[in-house]
Amino acid sequence: DIAYPGPQIGFLLEIVKWLDYYIKEIDNGYDKKEIISIYKLNPNIDELHSIVKQRKGKWIHLNDILFYPNEHLQRNDYFTNENQQINQKQIKYYLSFGSLTTEPISNNLFPNKISFLSPQQTGISCGNLCGLGYVHHPSNAIDQRDDDGRSLCFDSLPLTNDYELFGFPTVNLNLSSSSQVGLICVRLCMIDQNTSSSILIARGVLNLTHHQSHEHPKLLNINQIYNIEVTLSGICVCLPAGCRLRLALSTSYWPIVWPSSQLATLTQSSSDRFRIFNEVNQTIILQINEDDGSIEYPDARIEILRYLKYYFKNESSIKVDIQTKSIMFTQQSPSTYQIIHQLDITNNDQPFFNKTFNLSFPRIYN
Secondary structure, three states: OOOOOEOOOOHHHHHHHHHHHHOOOOOOOHHHOOOEEEEEEOOOHHHOOOOOOEOOEEEEEEOOOOOOOOHHHHHHHEEEOOOOOEEEOOOOOEEEOOEEEOOOOOOOOOOOEEEEOOOOOOOOOOOOOOOOOOOOOOOOOOOOHHHHOOOEEEEOOOOOOOEEEEEOOEEEEEEEEOOOOOEEEEEEEEEOOOOOOEEEEEEEEEEHHHOOOOOOOOOOOOOOOEEEEEEOOOEEEEEOOOOEEEEEEEOOOOOOOOOOOOOOOEEEEOOOOOOOOOOOOOOOOOOOOOOOOOOOOOOOOOEEEEEEEEEEEOOOOOEEEEEEEEEEEEEEOOOEEEEEEEEEEEEOOEEEEEEEEEEEEEOOOO
16 A cells, blocks of 8 residues: 555555455465554654654554453553553543643642633644645644644653553543633643654544533533543554653644634633642753844943934935934842933934933842
């Protein structure tokens, strides 16, 4: 078969083998074939392009699958290992302020609500929901950092071991809305250890008016807290040690999802308090390599003198000479940082306008 990205599964060949065995009764050993084959992905930054020819990973062949009484809820509780077995293991994370934690955090000093409203362009990095499988047709999701910047994100600590995830991740939220309609998009991403690139692993979108039933949608009560469950797309991945998991929440996901008729600010509530800042467990040295044209003023008196001189003629051919003199300097004290800006404008060497701006800012460490 020629569908992309690879590896191709040889679907037509599988159909021929199945028909030969069950219809033509040809003993081709198809009855001894593994019951299911799964391609376990290895997410990596080399595939962060809209066109990908081959996905890195390897095939896993299973001879038996347990019967799940409630498959929709329980499939995410199982993962594959190298012995081709399915072992029950549930991995749980809890939302904290800006982070995913393995244990809930309870502290009265932390807020227990977070509100968010995403820009409508959130989703531009999503790729194509139903790729056509053409090699030159862009359909793969690219680096998610653009969309992450427009979303409410929760990051885990770096993984200490490789994680093998198989199933359908489920996210439970306690959401309230400022409008009677709205949607929630949940993305699960892997943050690369070396580049901090965000790689999409799974995603799920729910129209909040459908949180109880798709057949009978119901408008939301404004500011009422609802228990929302979002099931993400199926995954089979191996996450390397050192990377981080990121859960990203947004209120829009264009162009995959049509916008809601009203803007809705969503609020995630919890009985546990959210941690505002993570505990400091390492030393971080910030280096500014590109300042994008900005200027960092040192902690000492600095004076800037600038002259701007303009010559122009109006419609009556009268020459006008406007000169602007701008002086800015700083003063420091143990408690404040002060900026004094003197602006003098003259017209033909005659005073035209002058003003002194005096701004003071408290030092944050006092």
